[in-house]
Amino acid sequence: MNTTPEHDARMAQMTFASVYPHYVTKVERKGRTKDELHQVITWLTGFDDKKLQELIDQKATFETFFSEATINPNADLITGVICGYRIEEIENTLTKQVRYLDKQVDELAKGKKMEKILRTA
Known part of the structure; x- marks a missing residue:
């Protein structure tokens, strides 16, 4: 199933600030930490905490x-x-990147090891 142009536009205009608290709640409710969430976001985006x-x-x-x-x-x-x-079938680059982040947050909340989430050896 691929995304629609409307779906892609909605994803593009959604603010990170509106979703971020949900990410924090999701991972903390499952016993993970905000620091671990930031580690995942940093791995994907290169952003430090300040940025x-x-x-x-x-x-x-x-x-x-x-x-x-x-x-x-x-x-x-x-x-x-x-x-x-x-994820691998999503054609829109931005939508794919948002879904990368969603998937990693989901894996963190499900208790996967950090090495697997960060795709390291």
Whole structure:
């Protein structure tokens, strides 16, 4: 199943600040920490905590958020289904990047080892 142009546009205009608290709640409810969440976000985007907070304060859209990111070269190793979409089949780059993040947050909340989430040896 591929995304629609409307879905892609909605993803682009959604703010990272509106989703971030949900990420924190999800991982903390499952016994993980905000620091671990930040480690995952840093791995995917290259953002440090200061830059992440700036983007939250600016209420940056996902379009802006990911345009400023340096996506990890191993991000394409993130595969599987998230929110009903098979990540490797998503054609829109931005939507794929948002789903990469969603998938990693989901894996963190499910208790996967950090080495697996960060696609390291």
